Amino acid sequence: MTEWIQACDAEDVEQEDVIRFDHAGRTFAIYRSPDDDYFATDGLCTHEKVHLADGLVMDEIIECPKHNGRFNYKTGAARGAPVCVDLKTYPVKVEAGKIFLQLG
């Protein structure tokens, strides 16, 4: 069963940036693209479990702060060494200025 979880205010995430969101013992990363669209992925890098929210967002890429591994945060696709495993992504919606994540 899937449910929508309220995560934060849309304004909490700066344009072309990412924040961390913890819920029920899990950690997620919420992104705001340069076009003001919102996305969400698992919060930890698939390489060595580092928080991606400390990384750098460039266009549709999140770069991990530990070894500069890159993912496309829109699709979760790993974009080369040292990350080899894709990130899990989650549907996001914005309602009345609030961000909701649909967690599987």
Add this chain to the structure above:
Amino acid sequence: MIENIANTLSGMQVFDIFQSMTLGLMEPRSHLGEAMMNATVAADDYRPTKRDYSLIGRDARRAVEIGLSAAEWYHTDVPRKQMKELMKRDDGPAIRDTMIWLGVLIQSGAGGALLWGSWWCVPFFLVYGVLYGSSTDSRWHECGHGTAFKTQWMNDVVYQIACFMIMRNPVTWRWSHTRHHTDTVIVGRDPEIAVMRPPDLVRLVLNFFGILDAWQAMIDMVRNASGRLSAAERTFIPEMEQYKAIRVARIWLVIYLATIALAVYLGSLLPLMLIGLPRLYGAWHHVMTGLLQHGGLADNVTDHRLNSRTVLMNPVSRFIYWNMNYHVEHHMFPMVPYHALPKLHELIKHDLPAPTPSILAGYREMIPAFLRQLRNEDYFIKRELPPTAQPYREEFHAEGKTTAE
């Protein structure tokens, strides 16, 4: 996990554990608690034993078992807004520096080739050698991190060129450097420890001329080209990437064989003076700066302020070295491009040991430490923090030497 250990044991017990680890007294255990209980007992039974730097050896297993590998490392607090500014990528500085680098490289190489046979070629080859055999160390490094250029293909192109010149397989060394950042100077885990304890001084001196490194690189290249990876390489290169290491080694082997064939055909050393040998006669600068990164400092700690050294340098060396003299800063925040490291240094220097004021000062500190490590391999240089810094955990430094001494 290291934090958890510290919370549950007294400072002395924790010191015992780290001393035991570095002395090689703890036997591998499958259970962390059991290993820690044995550590205190083992420390009473002091006897110096060699560190095991093998990536598949005793200390490697131990580091994983006690959580020293892939541990949480100390970071200075930097507000996100400022960190984002510092991490920002820009093609401009790296394009400018690469044009200067390649421009001078080509001109000095051409000058050396034209004047080949007279002593006038010497200064040209001195410049060419450093740009070929030393500048490529930092270009390999920065482009490997993907931070030098904003545009990724530019990082990739310069990375491949630099790897060829510095004789580092681009696949193997990308993964070894990843491990170096996960487990910086953790014995048995870090494949890039330049000065192992006790130091092999003959090896260090020979490597100023690239002799052992280049020889080893050739052996690795031939082995990889024959389709084989060493057991150590297999510990850090994922299986799906291994074929790439083999493919590159084959291409390089063809280039070197062609260069040797040309030298034989011409009856001249000149082709090898331009390809291959500069890795020897131009290596001295990257070895000189590289040894300063961690030489003589602590091992098996999880705070880069203790095991890395920031050294203030002249602008020419900083150009060759692409600001890697800000080494504590780089390890703490590998996302910050080389051109922003001086700014990062200004921002966090209140939390770091004072930078070593020059290359010479670095060697004045390091050489006596190496000599002392010949007698006592557990000796290391203790870094002093300014009063404005967050303290580090003293148990790491119970046996050290303060830089103020």
